[in-house]
Amino acid sequence: MPIFESVPNISEGRDRQKINALLEVIRPLADLQILDYSSDADHNRSVFTYIGTYAAVLRAGTVLVKKAAEILDLKTHSGVHPRLGVVDVLPIIPVWQADMADAVRLARELGGEIQKCGVPVVFYEYAALNPSERNLADIRRKRYNDRHSTAGLVCVGARNYLVAYNVNLDTANVSVAQTIAGQIREQGGGLRGVKALGLYLQSRSCAQVSMNLVAPEIIGPREAYAKVKSLAEGVGVQVKEEELIGVLPEVVAQEARKLSADIDRKIALLKNMGEKAKEKKLR
Template sequence: MYLLTNVRIDNCSSLSHSLDRTMAVGYWSKRLVACLLNVSEARRTDQVEAVAKAALYDAGGVRREGATVLNIFNDHDYNRSVITIVASIDSIKEVILSACERAFGLIDMRAHTGVHPCLGAVDLIPIYPLGEEVGVEDCASEARAVAQGLTQRVPGTSAFLFGWADPPLQRSLAQRRKELGWFKRTSDLQAVRPDVGPQPQERFGLTGVGATPYVMNCNVTIDTQDLRVGRSIASAIRASTPGGLPGLQVLALPHEGAVEIACNVESVRGSGPGHATAGEPWPRFSIGGRPYCHAPASLIAARVAELAGRQGVATKGTALVGFTPRECRGLAELAISQGIAEFWKEQHRIRM
């Protein structure tokens, strides 16, 4: 069972208005970046939408041109939401900072509960290149500026850096999270040394800010409450395991009376396998003329189903959180060309 997106867009009423939009998106589409903003709140959806709208409108309610929120994914058990924001790299800093400022004003980590690991009210700010003229290095520069901006706009906040925003080591998000105790049920914030800002405060926690090639999320639910089964599957398919899938970072988490195999699907350099796997080739795209690819959801679902079946466990469904890199760019171009800021309200999710 896949979570898909069905979109209906009305035609522009004015031809000249449409042409203006088309010319504008021709420029923006080459400089687009995505931020999959992870916030530690999902049970109060009005607050999550307030964060999304803060990215799109200034303090006077004026819409920011060239910015859109494509999707808001809420998970009640995790008490975590992922807001897919797309804008030009020229404006992404202000878009993100405005959203984060609102989130820090609404979310108090001292009152947070949820089964998903987290360290901060704004837990993660990854910036990904989507356009032809934007490289990961450009996103890294903006990410470092966002981290500095957070501590200035919201006194008491602090951040760690990952990926290309973490020179010279460029440590991965998984490595930084291990170093900082993100995977523990309780972490000692007083033992944490942030890269930017003061010692983390309990209210705000610690925020990860970084830049990498695109990362999507693919979650497969298995029909058991036995976390040991889930952990064995997670271990078998993650990239660090011999025979695992390239680019996969995996957790097994309790979720709605079952176990979810939660996969961060990182884009990897190269063109992927030369043949189709699970009936589908590895999706490919380019950044700065260099080829990248990512494991397809069908392959991840098939691998999990195979491993679960060996232990007598069935799968219940697969969900993509947000979009693939190509989908993200295509929908962003569509939304911006049509002047749709709150695009998440225009899409209709269906299960097939």
């Protein structure tokens, strides 16, 4: 049974009641497993990680955006992380017995269902309809006039695994984090597959280098940490702590194999029960 991962990033990281309401619309769905969820008050952002069948992930993304559009308002949102919508990004990752073409098909269908809810969609990465919108950073720099007044828009994509990883610095000077982010960012000639921002976390009174490692098999958390630490120490700043957001790719793959096997067993059992019932009826 093909299994996909989805990692929606939601523009709410402070109101626990609203975060729980969003989790509750996906928690009961059949053939779907929530692997992780985390929230950050400074980013004012929550990240959910779940896996499931094509149909389950399609349903989860649709009901999640619909609920978020009902209870969240982008006009009143504040946080250090850039965002375009109440559900900011909604990526689809092929995990087990599925390839990128399957993920693109699912992302495009999911985007269509979201648009039926009245929320505009921009497709990115492998699902992009426009080459200029393949890179999420390029999308964030564009101006979209058709955004929903309170829900904004949703970036729906098909992509490979990435690792969201943050390093907090023992300084309140955000320019240090911004400089390091520019030095390690692949786009600026830094580390392969690294996207980075320098942010200030008010609740912790420290600067943060926030990273997406999009080629973790080449540059993973260990390599990224070493580089950030070296650059920080070069300007007399120590590393305070590190954070892994979500689930590592190898764990996702392991859980996907288990879920696929469980679903296949259920299907085989139902098929066997149906055949036995048919035989009994023929006697």
